[in-house]
Amino acid sequence: MALAKLSVVVLDCPDPSALAGFYAEVLGGTVEVEDGWADLTTPDGRALAFQASPGFTAPGWPAPDHSQQFHLDLTVDDLDAAEAGVLALGAKPLDADDRSRTWRVYADPAGHPFCLCAC
Structure with a gap:
């Protein structure tokens, strides 16, 4: 229980x-x-x-000396379209070098990491 x-x-x-x-x-x-x-x-x-x-101090990602503390995983149908949308809203990419995965990492406008994940 x-x-x-x-x-x-x-x-x-x-x-x-x-x-x-x-x-x-x-x-x-x-x-x-x-x-x-x-x-x-x-x-x-x-x-x-x-x-x-x-x-407030934004968490660091990736940074061995600064914990990200937590992150949100957000499921999307179209990774490229969702990426364009969150970037237009002020998100910042945190893993711009690797686009081969089915997930991408961003920071929201306050610096919290979140992932867009293809379903």
Whole structure:
């Protein structure tokens, strides 16, 4: 028997509204903003939250001396089209040298790593 249910994943960032807006453009859904906090609910009912973190420092990837802490895997139908979309929204590629894999690594506008993964 489980002791708990996962409610939401919360990302620290300097601007919760802006980062929630980025992920709303990538995943779809609606954003609700309160002071220092934003909730994104995707069309399939999943949730991400974003919390203001003064002095936020983005994780490093790949960097043996800086932990990435976690990353999101996002499934896409068309890797090239999804890449063009996230780059237009402000994501930065973190593995631009290797396009032979079925996944690619990016940093969101606040620096959190995420992967686009072909299904």
